[in-house]
Amino acid sequence: METQRVTELPLRNMDKRPRKRPRLTWDVPPPAPPPPKVLSAMYCGQDFGNGVIPNYAYTNLFYRDVPVPHNCSPPWRPDDKDGHYVFAIGENLTPSYRILSKMGEGTFGQVLECFDNEKKEVVAIKIVRSIHKYREAAMIEIDVLQRLARHDIGGTRCVQIRNWFDYRNHICIVFEKLGPSLYDFLRKNSYRSFPIDLVRELGRQLLESVAFMHDLRLIHTDLKPENILLVSSEYIKVPDCKFLSRSTKDGSYFKNLPKSSAIKLIDFGSTTFEHQDHSYVVSTRHYRAPEVILGLRWNYPCDLWSVGCILVELCSGEALFQTHENLEHLAMMERVLGPLPQHMAVRADRHAEKYFRRGTRLDWPDGATSRESMRAVWKLPRLPNLIMQHVDHSAGDLIDLLQGLLRYDPAERLKAREALGHPFFKREPRRCGYTL
Template sequence: MSSKGNTETEAFELIEGHYLVGNQGIYKVQEFLGEGAFGKVAKCSKLGSQEMYAIKIITHVEEGMEEFESMKLIKALDPDENHLIKMYECFSFQNMICLVFEILEESLEDFLNKNKCKATPLTYVRAIAQQMFQALQALKSIGVVHCDIKLDNIMFADKQSLKFKLIDFGLALETEELSTDTDVKIDIQVNPFRAPEVILGLPLDESVDMWALGMVLACVYRGNYIFPPKSEYETDKAEHRTGLRCRA
């Protein structure tokens, strides 16, 4: 078995009650919040502290280090003031990369599913828009593009006060890199949040994030997708019918 396969097996053998030894302390896995192709996200307590953390446990070291490097791009920004996820540390543990984040509540995707995809009050939409516009403005000020804005990647920080945060900078790029890399378009954004210029292979900049955020806001307001999530072709066809196409 390859080392890559071994790494995946070790990561998924983690169970509740196991410990992760970090640089700033020892974390105990309380429960798993989710999982994906990257690995798992665990809710963890820190020994000697009452604080809880969300630790993203990434099974592939290279991918984990890439996400860590992406987080370093935004380290100059105040995460609370700019509505961005806060990262505390990154460490390697038993061939896995562990990124320690503040713990948030639920994603917009989970929120809509719990509400059975009903339309969302405008007070929510307005709060999301205002806070995410501020987040994007902050990213633009340091020349960074998120590249993966979607329902899963905007979370409630405090549902009662309608505070939200932008998470998951695993695909984030510097604007200059995005505008010069002709191959990057195939690796960013997902349907139905993919901007027309990404689909059409046109020059890219931070406006791809604004398009994706617009689609998120429309989804939240309506309770469902504006464009079909199946394929680029279906999304492109729907955009053409509505006239929502970028101008070359």
């Protein structure tokens, strides 16, 4: 069957899903002297959501300044009110890197697409806000990245750090340039799910990367589709198998698939070592393990819970637990997976014990904040039914794998290498008129 090859996804309606959680906040340092005046040049401040989205350039702030020669740094100018570096498309970030576009922005700072003038390649540079605690977090991330790079032979599991430097009070981390995140791919593809054979391949790579980190005694703590990047931006347009029996004149009966299934993990700003304190809240809400919500100490298994949630999202197109509140989140878990173990409920910390009656039974629906919240829980199917709605073959194996990854008790949850040996990953792929 003929397929259409394209290199950039069409932008569809943006959703209101919350992005990366705020991590730290603090005051902006005192302003420095103003820049010199002059001719016109276009500068970018901040105006984009979290995540790394390739091929977008935003220009929302205009300065008048002297044109900058291509072989030197631009004149000094103050950061914006939030401590973000203010830049101009086409100018240099140090003499080594020329700014091509703005790729994305998060609470940490900005990511710019740049051209490495020395190595003659395009790179992605994360420019951290000029705030003390963000700078400290960036230095920890650099340490983790360098540790990963030393052990990741071939650089196939995690994004590769190329360089880092301190530029005008901004920690700048130079990365290889990758494609869109799995979340951005789903969003721009109208949340159409991936074929099960592609989910299998993505899941296998994800678990290999997690196992690799765990072998190094590192816990990612923020696994989610936004932090999993496709290596290539290229994709193919194919008929949607669910609509093959209908007319294909409407473009909605087609969906996009990555041309290559290769992926890498990013964002190690929350990564922690095994021996460090594990009592604080980690993970983005939708992917947060029950032991984290209940205030119990967490460890490697919290990453595997996140992997289970991600696999469900890839094969359904939607986040498994779409919630913003702890009690509702726990009620959703019970609706999909069955009741929480009593031994975990009785050990919940003082902040979480209020979610239970008599210490063991979840206070639901009595504790629900609204009818909308109750409906959001009631509409969820049990895990087997949810998977069978979206998976035509391999459903049994996938359900069994997910039940191992989404076990409440972290001590009973599958480990990464155990999950890689599951029968789900040993099936031969079946294709639907295209090549993965």
